[in-house]
Amino acid sequence: MKNLLKAEEAAQWLLSIFLFSRLEYAWWVYPALILVPDFSMVGYAFNSRLGALTYNFFHHKALGIVVGTLGLLLGHPALMLSGIILFGHSALDRMLGYGLKYPSDFKHTHLGNVGK
Numbered sequence: 338m339k340n341l342l343k344a345e346e347a348a349q350w351l352l353s354i355f356l357f358s359r360l361e362y363a364w365w366v367y368p369a370l371i372l373v374p375d376f377s378m379v380g381y382a383f384n385s386r387l388g389a390l391t392y393n394f395f396h397h398k399a400l401g402i403v404v405g406t407l408g409l410l411l412g413h414p415a416l417m418l419s420g421i422i423l424f425g426h427s428a429l430d431r432m433l434g435y436g437l438k439y440p441s442d443f444k445h446t447h448l449g450n451v452g453k
Contacts, residue, residue, distance in 0.1 A: 398427045
């Protein structure tokens with residue numbers, strides 16, 4: 338089951354790359370921005386509850402879908418790009434085993450404990 342879930346996340350990550358390729362941005366923009374959502378970990382500097390809240394907000398695929406769809410409807414390429422990056426980053430993280438965080442600890446995720 339674990340490999341099936343990783344394959345599903347890989348397909349979603351590849352979808353984000355395909356969607357990005359349909360935008361009018363240089364190829365290097367995707368790899369340059371793909372780790373930007375990890376800045377949401379700044380909440381952990383204060384406490385694990387705030388860290389989990391900010392991390393989970395910016396790593397929820399629905400946020401990427403909403404932002405990207407809003408960009409599509411408004412004809413706003415930067416919003417479409419933002420949505421694709423948020424969605425693609427979340428899929429990549431989950432493919433690598435980094436899930437949404439529980440407030441108890443950064444390593445405690447919905448996919449299990451990171452590092453095991």
